[in-house]
Amino acid sequence: MDPAIIEVVSTRANHGIDPVLHIWGWEIPVYLFLGGIVAGVMVLLPLLEWRGGKPKSASTRLAPFAAIALISLGMGALFLDLENKFNVFRFYLAFVPTSPMSWGSWLLLLVYPALLMLGLGSLEPSTRLDLLVRLPNRLGLVLRKLLVLADRGRRQILVLTAVSGVGLGMYTGLLLGTLVARPMWNSALLGPLFLVSGISTGAALLMLMPLKGSEHHTLARWDTAAIGIELVLLALLVLDLSGGGAVSAAAVHSLLGGSWTPIFWSLVVVGGLAVPLMLNGLELSRRLNPTLYAPALVLVGGLALRWVLVAAGQESGLGMLP
Amino acid sequence: MTTRYAMAMDTRKCVGCSACVLVCKAENALPDGACRSWIEHEVRGEFPHLTQQIRSVRCNQCDDAPCVTACPTGASFVGVGGIVGVTASKCTGCKACIASCPYDARYVTEEGHVDKCTFCLHLVEQGQLPACVDVCPTRSLTFGDIDDPNSEISQLLSRREWTVEHPDAGTLPNVFFLA
Numbered sequence: 474m475d476p477a478i479i480e481v482v483s484t485r486a487n488h489g490i491d492p493v494l495h496i497w498g499w500e501i502p503v504y505l506f507l508g509g510i511v512a513g514v515m516v517l518l519p520l521l522e523w524r525g526g527k528p529k530s531a532s533t534r535l536a537p538f539a540a541i542a543l544i545s546l547g548m549g550a551l552f553l554d555l556e557n558k559f560n561v562f563r564f565y566l567a568f569v570p571t572s573p574m575s576w577g578s579w580l581l582l583l584v585y586p587a588l589l590m591l592g593l594g595s596l597e598p599s600t601r602l603d604l605l606v607r608l609p610n611r612l613g614l615v616l617r618k619l620l621v622l623a624d625r626g627r628r629q630i631l632v633l634t635a636v637s638g639v640g641l642g643m644y645t646g647l648l649l650g651t652l653v654a655r656p657m658w659n660s661a662l663l664g665p666l667f668l669v670s671g672i673s674t675g676a677a678l679l680m681l682m683p684l685k686g687s688e689h690h691t692l693a694r695w696d697t698a699a700i701g702i703e704l705v706l707l708a709l710l711v712l713d714l715s716g717g718g719a720v721s722a723a724a725v726h727s728l729l730g731g732s733w734t735p736i737f738w739s740l741v742v743v744g745g746l747a748v749p750l751m752l753n754g755l756e757l758s759r760r761l762n763p764t765l766y767a768p769a770l771v772l773v774g775g776l777a778l779r780w781v782l783v784a785a786g787q788e789s790g791l792g793m794l795p
Numbered sequence: 796m797t798t799r800y801a802m803a804m805d806t807r808k809c810v811g812c813s814a815c816v817l818v819c820k821a822e823n824a825l826p827d828g829a830c831r832s833w834i835e836h837e838v839r840g841e842f843p844h845l846t847q848q849i850r851s852v853r854c855n856q857c858d859d860a861p862c863v864t865a866c867p868t869g870a871s872f873v874g875v876g877g878i879v880g881v882t883a884s885k886c887t888g889c890k891a892c893i894a895s896c897p898y899d900a901r902y903v904t905e906e907g908h909v910d911k912c913t914f915c916l917h918l919v920e921q922g923q924l925p926a927c928v929d930v931c932p933t934r935s936l937t938f939g940d941i942d943d944p945n946s947e948i949s950q951l952l953s954r955r956e957w958t959v960e961h962p963d964a965g966t967l968p969n970v971f972f973l974a
Contacts, residue, residue, distance in 0.1 A: 554889070
């Protein structure tokens with residue numbers, strides 16, 4: 474029989490640590506959300522091209538540049554979270570193979586050139602000419618060399634983009650998943666979960682922009698598959714934690730009756746996954762005109778997923794074992 | 796021969812007077828809202844059959860320290876005698892180490908870097924005891940080298956029953972609680 478009372482009273486009252494850990498605010502979920510979208514775009518654009526050839530709309534041609542802006546915004550949020558901002562360069566004076574955050578900071582350096590070269594290679598001849606004419610001589614020369622490189626190495630750039638996209642998406646989840654002290658995050662499933670969610674939110678962002686019909690149709694199909702897989706992975710995560718002993722079960726309780734339950738079920742599971750899955754299904758099966766509702770909901774759900782997992786996760790601890 | 800500093804905390808002797816907590820704050824000039832050691836009162840059982848344990852708690856200076864493996868810049872390190880330290884000039888304040896610590900033993904300073912218990916290495920290097928060990932009026936704290944089988948702490952650990960905090964976390968703590 475469990476003892477009726479197990480109570481630990483601590484005199485510790487450290488700022489941000491007690492009574493429950495709260496070290497990461499809005500900056501981290503926002504970064505993980507934007508990083509996920511960019512990872513998704515980096516996986517989807519090469520896939521689209523391998524399937525149907527060069528980008529067919531201005532949206533998919535310019536998406537790599539939009540992704541550069543989004544990842545920069547995300548890194549800005551990450552920078553705001555740092556308590557010692559002057560030391561930010563320290564990320565690039567070390568590589569710590571056991572630290573996912575270290576992997577991530579170096580990976581981000583790969584993301585920029587990949588997206589830039591992908592974007593340059595996607596530009597139409599008229600846009601290229603326009604740019605070359607407008608740019609001052611030296612910059613024009615650099616651009617010309619980059620364009621030649623982007624065209625010649627297109628296949629390699631597509632592979633590099635897709636691979637670093639998968640890495641970026643996985644790492645945003647593994648960043649949390651390797652922290653043994655927070656049972657809510659203690660599952661390798663967070664890697665694929667965040668990657669698939671990234672692909673789905675990346676597809677959603679593209680579908681919010683004007684696309685060629687075939688592009689939209691393909692993305693809607695992939696988005697539907699990604700949402701389905703994400704639902705399965707999310708269910709597996711909850712099962713994994715529920716069956717992972719008393720500490721894990723206590724941690725996942727915050728989603729199954731505890732304080733994060735309403736947001737998790739309304740914004741993530743129903744609003745962010747089930748409803749857009751249904752809308753996508755109807756749109757595809759009945760050949761309806763696409764609306765913006767499903768992608769908008771997917772984006773809300775993607776942010777809510779990260780918000781809930783970051784917030785509930787840092788509150789979870791190893792606690793008191795009998 | 797290697798040195799591995801450790802601490803034994805006798806839960807039968809501790810009365811929870813907080814002298815260790817306060818001397819630590821004074822010795823290390825800690826501001827409000829930051830402490831490197833603290834007191835835990837644990838009550839278990841079914842009323843009126845209750846047992847109480849009082850213990851003085853701090854960083855466990857783990858052999859397999861998750862804070863060190865999680866640190867992306869190498870600011871967190873395992874130093875002299877296995878004591879886990881933070882190089883302030885390398886710390887970005889990303890807080891990965893805080894999230895990774897099962898014992899919540901770390902905190903962010905007003906300057907923005909992360910800090911923690913050092914077993915008062917600055918005193919130990921001068922042949923003195925950590926401030927908390929030195930001040931404890933009930934002598935419930937024992938500090939020493941557990942790689943030396945003849946040290947007081949090694950003898951104590953071979954004689955008495957002991958536990959560590961969250962052994963399941965796999966961190967191999969070096970603070971031992973004598974039962």
